[in-house]
Amino acid sequence: MTAKTALVVVSHHRADSLTTHIGDVLADRLKEAGYAVDLLDLRAEGFDPRMTVEDQPDWDDRDKAYSPETQAHMARIVDADLIVPVFPVYWNSVPALLKGWIDRVWNYGFSYGRSKPRLAGKRMLWIGTAGAAEGDEYWTSLRDLLDRTLRDGISYYNGITDAAVEVLPDAEGEPQIVDADGNFTKGEALTGEQRTAHYAAIDRLAVEHLEKFLG
Ligand SMILES: Cc1cc2nc3c(=O)[nH]c(=O)nc-3n(C[C@H](O)[C@H](O)[C@H](O)COP(=O)(O)O)c2cc1C
Incomplete structure (x- = not known):
């Protein structure tokens, strides 16, 4: 039996x-789980997120030949x-780099606009890192917004019904809290062992989310 393939799409300018580190952690875990991993680092591959005329949908031609880059x-x-x-x-939401990948590549006639969706049967796990803390007043609405935009608005719209969105909170090395009155408080920057433990916990959470999704 051939191994399943996972496409890990890392979207960060540094x-x-x-984000890039978490992409590597997830790619390693996927390999351990038996996946062949295609690691797509949009920055490293020089992906240009700006829409082009060549990649703009033609509503009268769902078989339009998009640019060679997009076809790849x-x-x-x-x-x-x-x-x-x-x-x-x-x-x-997602950064412009990832948004542009969706805009240009998840295109009419390819991933949507056909009676039989080509991507049906695939699975999708969105993993975001967020400055917000889990106890933040804003946490629930952030989760809700991302779920609606990404799982519902993109995965489901493109025929992928088995999708989930997970967010890793406290992604800054210093805690940030917004209270019910909208006051923003920034805590002391973490250092030394505390900082190491903080980031190790984020790694663990990312892996836990992946393992839960893989089942
Ligand atoms: C332009 C910009 C917008 C951001 N918007 C949000 C936001 O809406 N919610 C949030 O929790 N964090 C927000 N953040 C914080 C980032 O999510 C956080 O810096 C990032 O996840 C840290 O990971 P990184 O080191 O990979 O960039 C924002 C940061 C930037 C630079």
């Missing part, structure tokens, strides 16, 4: 970011059984 990305999605976008939460 190679030394927490489509092929990587087709080859994957599981798709895992890893990203920092920006303004209750």
Whole structure:
């Protein structure tokens, strides 16, 4: 039996970011679980998130030939059984780099706009890192917004019914809390062993979410 393939889509402008690190942690865990991993680091591969005329949908032609770059990305999605976008939460959503990958690649006639969805049967786990703390007043609405936009608005719309969104809180090295009155408080920056333990806990949480999703 051939191994299942996981496409891990890392979306961050810095190679030394927490997001990039979590992408590596998840890729390692997926390999341990027997997956062949295709690690797509959008920054490292120089992906340009800006929409182009070539990749803009033509509503009269669902078989439009999109740009070679976009077609190559489509092929990587087709080859994957599981798709895992890893990203920092920006303004209750995904950063422009990942948004542009969705805009250009998850395109009309490819992933949606056909009576029989081509991506049906695939699984998708969105993993975001967030500055917000889990006890934050805003945590529940953040989870809700991301779930509606990503799982419902993107995965489901593109025929992927088995999808989940998980958020890793406290992704900053210093706690940030917004209370019910909207007051923003920034705590002391973590250092030394405390900092190491804080980031190890985030790694563990990411792996727990993955293992739960893999079942
Ligand atoms: C432009 C921008 C927007 C952000 N918006 C949010 C937000 O809406 N909610 C939140 O919890 N954190 C927000 N953050 C904090 C990031 O999620 C956090 O810095 C990131 O997850 C840390 O991981 P990284 O080191 O990989 O960037 C934002 C950060 C930036 C730079």
